[in-house]
Structures are given as structure tokens and as C-alpha cells.
Amino acid sequence: MKIGVCVKRVPDTETRPKIASDEKNFDLSDAKFVISPYDEFGIEEALKLKEANGGEVVLISLDSSGDVTVIRNGLAMGADRAIIVEGDGERDPYETAVILSNVLKEENFDIVFFGKQGVGHDYQQVPSILAEIMNLPLISVVVELKIDGDKVEAVREIEGGEEVVEAKLPVLISAQKGLNVPRYPSLRGIMAAKKKPIDKKSPEFTAEKLSWEVEKVELPPPRKAGKIVEGEVEEQVKEIISFLSDEVKII
């Protein structure tokens, strides 16, 4: 079974964002980078499939940073090789999907995993656009997956419940928290990852640029100081009620 996992290098979720001077990007010079956490569920599921069925797990990442540590971490978890498509800065979801589709077509995977979204920008668009471009079924927000021959049965999270979806390979799967518990890279895995190939490609992008671009990014306004109510309980209640009805007008 040939398994692909699309992974994104993102700032650690605990990073405190700073806005770059152009006000359209973030200054991430001090940030620590990780594999987007949802992508780790994809890697783990891919490794479990390989362990059960044999085959190969290939990581694919569109990344212009030149830093391979994050990809190396995925290889240390157990993936066999990686393809990094080096670009020139941040791509929007449509460009990303077009570029990734070139790699996916060439590799001809039986199944490709994604995180349900890449943390940071959280566009949640790439898997859907890719499915459309490649004319393949996508099962999104998957929390349970069974594969038997070419039969795929996936449980997806929907509002207030679960939905069971069936499909046939080849298929695209976007992973949600709960699908599995990603393994830690073992020391032997880390040593082995040193020798695994990382193939660097330049992006092939022939489609039109998408029709939108980022105008401006800004931080949420700082929280204003809270109001402390004092006095007897009855007075406090009155004061809170008048605040809620007169000032913020929610009751």
C-alpha cells in the first residue's frame, strides 16, 4: 500500500504571535516550529496502515523555510521518505492544492492523509480543493478508519453525532483529534531518520493565482480591565442586572 501524508510546518501552538512590519504577515523569527498537530494524527494512521498491510509512507510538504527538522521528526516517527516542495513564501490554499496535486499525481498513492486543518492560518481548504482537482473522494474530519482490501469505512465527526462513510481506494482522508494517539519518535527512529531521503522539488504552478489576498493581519484588542462589584449581595445583584440590561444590553 502506498500511503501519502501531507504535512505542514507551523509555529508551535504556544507561540505568541507578533505582526510583521508589512502588517500582512507574522514575524515568526523567534517561534519554535512543529508539525501541525492534526497532521500527526495522519502520520500515525499512515504508519499503522503500513504496519498492518506493508508498503510505504511518504511525507509531502510545501515549505519554503529550508528547515527540515520538522520533516525529520515525521521520518523519525517511522515514515520512509519525504518530498519537500520548496516555494517562495506563503501560498494560499488554492495554490497549495494545485502544487500538491502535481506531486500526488506523480506518486499515485492509494491513500493520502491530511490534518483536518493546518494550525496557524486554519484555512481548512486544501484537502477539499485537492479532492476536486484530482477527482478523488475526500472523507473529512475522520475519527475512526477501517480499511479492508480496497473498501474504506470511516467515521466522521458531525454536529451532535457521528456519520459512517464508505468509499473505495484511492481516497483522501483528513484527520481529526481522536483518530489515534501519535507515537513519539524513538531514539532508534531518530537515528534512522538521518539516512532517509528527503527529495526537494521546486513548485510547479501553472494555474491562475487565486482571486484573494491578505490585506492586513491584526492582534485581537487587549482585554479591558474587569469591573469589580462591591457591597451587600442584594446591591451587587442589582448592579449586575443593570449592567447586563443597560450597558451591554444582553438581557
Place this chain on the structure above:
Amino acid sequence: MRRFEGVDFVESDLLLTEEEKLMRDTARKFVEDKVKPIIEEYHRGHRFPIHLVKEMGTLGFLGSNLKGYDFLPGISNVGYGLIMQELERGDSALRSFASVQGALVMYPILTFGSEEQKSKWLPLLASGEKIGCFGLTEPDFGSNPAGMKTTAKKVGSHYILNGSKMWITNGSIADIAVVFAKLEDGNIGGFIVERGMEGFKQVEIKNKFSLRASDTGILYFEDCKVPLENKLPGTKGLKSALMCLTQARYGIGWGVLGPAMECFHIALEYSKERIQFAGKPIASHQLVQEKLVYMLSEITKAQLLSIQVGRLKDEGKAHFSHISLLKKNNVKIAREIAKLSREILGASGIVDDYPVIRHMLNLESVFTYEGTDEIHTLIIGHRITDIPAYY
């Protein structure tokens, strides 16, 4: 309180390889997810979290710097040090476990063992399926192991061991013990004694105020029958035992940076949040800043010493006196830093809501075991003056 992300004032991370940083990440994640949430409970209960052993084995933390077999990760000594640092940030008990298993049980079997002993025990010890301990110290002989009273007498197809070993980490839970005893010719030899062998008894030491989450035991040998093939054929006198100690001491020198960094991190964050006089955090007071800067300075110097000794060890150039300096210096500053952190936390520093007092108590053992601070001073003194001054 901000999440711990290491302490690296002079960017000494630049001296680490990509793999070494990934190894540290793995160990840090393991400690955050599996150790920190449960360790207070085990500390209070005076119990070793034995359920973590196999996962440490799977991740490769046991004997990780040893080489020669496929199942041994064979990582650099700096990588090994970083793993020890992260484990000890969880608790000295875990690092002590890994030190003993790797440096004091797997290392002697790999270095002094027969092919049969290696192929039988090393895979089981690396995976954590079997636990080992190391018996050198005795009730009456600690810093002076040459005085040991435990004897081994060859009788037919067995050695008969008599004596006892005390303060043995993993002592009561171990499946095998690497034990040093005096042979009839007065030389010291090493043996693999297995749990359940006739005349071998393992007893836990209770009521410790330090290393409460670690298993510490006493080993008793009463006409203990050990088959001839369980002698470690390569052991040549006390020197062989001391070679093991050098390995373990190296890991300890790194390990204590874990609690040192943790205690500094907590003191720094606490002092920025704790408000006392004039509505200002205590970090704005000069006396507190002085303590924080002392901690950071000592951690920074110790990190650089550790990396350098590690690189020397990889090149086979580390002298045991270098490792004495590493162990002595780093444990001393870690102990001091834990105490200062406790002071900054005030009354909060005496309860286990914070890990500080647990680390402070643990470091008392670490200060004494594996060569006391004083013995390491004398080893370095001997090296530079060429005059032994041990007694």
C-alpha cells in the same frame, strides 16, 4: 505560568545536532505527558512508577549511548545526556532508574560479559522487560569500596556469595543484580545474580525523605549459589566497577540540569506573578533578581561544561577526572538552585503543588551517591597535584 521550554541563555543549542534536539523533544514530551501528571502521587506514596519502564525501553532510553547491537540506538553522549536531563526534570527517580539500567547493568554486561550473557540479557534490559541493579556499596563501605566484605568462593560448579549490598537503586524490583565481590585471591570480580537464586534476598528500604519515587534496596547473600557461567569473565578487579561508575556519573552530571532548569523556570515565573509590596511583583526586587541571575549563570556554565565533556567522551578523550568535575559541579549547583528556588517560592515552596521541594530533597541523594562531592574533589585534586589525598 509559561510552559517550560528549556533554559538557553547563550544559545548553546547551536552546539547540538538536529538529532540531539529531536531526542530531547521526545524525552521532554514523554516526561510532560507520562511523568509530570503522576509523579507527585508516586512520590507521596513512596513508590516507583514501574509502569513507565517498558515505554522507556520502547523509546530507546535504556542504554541509549551503548553500541554494538541492532537494538541499541548508539546515540551520541550529548544526546544521551539530554535524555537524562529531561528524565530527571520529571524526577531523579526516573533518571536514576535509567542510569542504573544503562550504565551500571547493560554497560558492564556489554563490556565484561560473555557472548551468552550479552545475547541473553542485553535485549531484555534494553526493552525494559527485565530490570537490573548494581551492587557495589555495602553497609560499612561506601566511598571506600575496596574495603568490601562480600566474598565469592568457588565450590564445584558454583560461586558461593556471602555478604550484603546497601543503598541499591532498583534493589527490590530487579530481576538481575550485577554484584562485585572479593574472590579467594583477594581480587574483586563481578557476577550476575538472578532473582530467586538460592540464598539471594532483596529487601526494600522504606521511609526515605529523598528519591521517594525510586526503589532503593538491600541485597543479602547467604551462601548464595551463583553458577560459574554467571561470573562476568572480563571483570579485572575494582577498576572494572569504577569504569561502570564513570559511565553513570556522566549521566548524573547531565541529569541534574533537568531539576536545575525546572527550579529556575518556576522561580522566575513565580517571581514575576507574586505581588507583595507596593503592588509590584517580587521579581522587581534586587534581592530576588540576584538569586535568579545566580541560578541562570550557574545553569549556563554547567550546560557548556556538559556539552564539552560529552563531546570529549564521544572522541574517547574524557578522563574520569573530567567526569568527576561534571558530576561534582553540576550536582552542587543544582542543589543550590533548588534551595534558592524554594526560598523564592516562600511558603508555597514547602508543598508539592510545585515540584521544587521534591527536586530539592532528591538532590540530597544525588549529592552523595555515585561518588560524594568530597570524593570527586579528591579525584580532581589527585589529578592536578599527582598526590592522592583520600585518607
